[in-house]
Amino acid sequence: xxxxxxxxxxxxxxxxxxxxxxxxxxxxxxxxxxxxxxxxxxxxxxxxxxxxxxxxxxxxxxxxxxxxxxxxxxxxxxxxxxxxxxxxxxxxxxxxxxxxxxxxxxxxxxxxxxxxxxxxxxxxxxxxxxxxxxxxxxxxxxxxxxxxxxxxxxxxxxxxxxxxxxxxxxxxxxxxxxxxxxxxxxxxxxxxxxxxxxxxxxxxxxxxxxxxxxxxxxxxxxxxxxxxxxxxxxxxxxxxxxxxxxxxxxxxxxxxxxxxxxxxxxxxxxxxxx
Amino acid sequence: xxxxxxxxxxxxxxxxxxxxxxxxxxxxxxxxxxxxxxxxxxxxxxxxxxxxxxxxxxxxxxxxxxxxxxxxxxxxxxxxx
Numbered sequence: 001x002x003x004x005x006x007x008x009x010x011x012x013x014x015x016x017x018x019x020x021x022x023x024x025x026x027x028x029x030x031x032x033x034x035x036x037x038x039x040x041x042x043x044x045x046x047x048x049x050x051x052x053x054x055x056x057x058x059x060x061x062x063x064x065x066x067x068x069x070x071x072x073x074x075x076x077x078x079x080x081x082x083x084x085x086x087x088x089x090x091x092x093x094x095x096x097x098x099x100x101x102x103x104x105x106x107x108x109x110x111x112x113x114x115x116x117x118x119x120x121x122x123x124x125x126x127x128x129x130x131x132x133x134x135x136x137x138x139x140x141x142x143x144x145x146x147x148x149x150x151x152x153x154x155x156x157x158x159x160x161x162x163x164x165x166x167x168x169x170x171x172x173x174x175x176x177x178x179x180x181x182x183x184x185x186x187x188x189x190x191x192x193x194x195x196x197x198x199x200x201x202x203x204x205x206x207x208x209x210x211x212x213x214x215x216x217x218x219x220x221x222x223x224x225x226x227x228x229x230x231x232x233x234x235x236x237x238x239x240x241x242x243x244x245x246x247x248x249x250x251x252x253x254x255x256x257x258x259x260x261x262x263x264x265x266x267x268x269x270x271x272x273x274x
Numbered sequence: 275x276x277x278x279x280x281x282x283x284x285x286x287x288x289x290x291x292x293x294x295x296x297x298x299x300x301x302x303x304x305x306x307x308x309x310x311x312x313x314x315x316x317x318x319x320x321x322x323x324x325x326x327x328x329x330x331x332x333x334x335x336x337x338x339x340x341x342x343x344x345x346x347x348x349x350x351x352x353x354x355x
Contacts, residue, residue: 057332058285058288058330058332058333058336059288062281062282062285063276063278063281063282081288082288083290149330149332150330191331191332191335192326192330192331192332192333192334192335192352193326193331193352194352194353196335196345196348196349196352197349231331231332263345
């Protein structure tokens, strides 16, 4: 039987790559340490499969059809299409069709209705954390692309419930594999709107605090605050999936720092497998 | 509100080859999309607030990144036109 071995979360702002050299040394050092600490924790969990929860930044989907959730069920997915991500070594990333299709089947049975794709492009949202965590070899990646880019988006409660569903699907998978979850993006940032560049530190700190409280308090706070905290902050949905997968407990902040150079309140966290 | 064809242009210009063609022969590329005259004028004038009302914020940023506008200038135009 499969086992859940931990959940993780990390920011993925593009300027972490494109403007890396411009990041002040003190912040650069903390960012590097935080990514590497997450990498150490992930490696020590020894996952065979990593479910990576990320938005699709218009790499696969367009207005013709933008799914709320798409699971990557193929044997392989493509590396990031962005030219500035060419330094990421993995151009073809192995998936785990058996487990991914099991999740999709369990989801349908539970009243969730994801779309599926047999070949996705995994853009910077998925790949910046994988890159910066310094993983020499990648576990098999099951992508879960969750819309936090184009309204309407899945409800925050639904995202948490998706995490619970992942946990249940892990428990019911027959093969003896170790599975971890990585939620990417956040915390606060604002992209392509008049508040672009804003980082809402008070929102970030309260969100982080509430990850150690009840999920009702966390979700209620986010429902109230997200509409005025920058469109990029919507990516906290991916953290909610990780939180749900961990049963809503065991949250540990690795680091948080607002980084104006990359215009993101950068957050890094893990959840213990209980 | 979403202007489908404007958004499609921005989406397509994520390809470096398409962006290079757009920078070299903008009118030729625009002729392939059903973009209305006021929108086409806004593209010519880099009228960021006008375009922002008609597309996704991430696509808007990609477009101006692809056409070479620095983030500082993009943010200034977002706020002040």
